[in-house]
Amino acid sequence: MVSQECSTRGHRVVVLVRPGLLPMELGIVHRLFGQAVSASGSRLYDVVTCATEAGTVSTDTDFTIQVPHGPEALDDADTVIVPAAKEDYRPQERGRIAEPVARALGRVPATARVASICTGSFVLAAAGLLTGRRATTHWRSCDEFRSLYPEVDVDADVLYTDDRGVLTSAGVASGIDLCLHMIRTDHGAQVANAVARGTVVPPHREGGQAQYIERPVTAAGECSTAPARAHALRHLGEPLTLRGLADAASMSVRTFNRRFRQESGLTPMQWLTQQRIDHARRLLESTDLxxxxxxxDAGFGTGTALRQHFHAALGVSPRAYRTTFRV
Incomplete structure (x- = not known):
């Protein structure tokens, strides 16, 4: 997590762009981090853009962008984000541009957080930053990614990953989820939720990119697991079983398991634990309970169980989390 000292001086986010940049991904970073402010209204992040050479950088559209900084901007970065570029979808061009960008990443301080949006993950992998780590990329590119970088644990189902300070996200819009996750990690749910409201996006999307992968049309008669999710959210503090959730969706357990994974990218129990942790976080931030x-109230039963789940998910105890993020 970002220290109070780092928050005061302004956490430096550097966006490293390449020729053929997808402009939306650059805009996501500047828009979301740029909206994050403290209770006193001070900006919490300083966001700058750099390239391997300062100057004009092409995009995958009919306009270019003027990048004011070269790779020296990476020298004092607290967070570095690598968006996708057109080359990522043209394997014959990928190495020509990705290699110098990967070399530029060698300038990044060892203490910095490094992230990618969409197929920017290919650059992180080329730089060796994903070796032995869990990562994701756009679902259409996952098979190729596995083939090129077998040393990376690729998870094609999730919207983003966070493995020991190196983060990756799936498709373009997953960059929003990734940035909100980093803001939430740094400054708590209240700040991240304010940014989400200002951007008119949900502060946290359910499930993963599995729900967006092209699949055969749903067979006639199959229905959604949404009623079960709604039932669970109304009764988080009560014992909830797989059978009970399947009954709420009027499905057999086997069908419910399959449909839930297709729709959310998670198993029912993974999703339920995630919702309970999120509820506990809100209570820790906003109450003295x-x-x-x-x-x-969150459905974990005992403080010991909550501490175990909380530490597994966030790496901190509930008490430490409250100390940092209590409103």
């Missing part, structure tokens, strides 16, 4: 009471 004891941890045992929050554990009960």
């Amino acid at each position: 004891p941890v045992d009471r929050i554990a009960s």
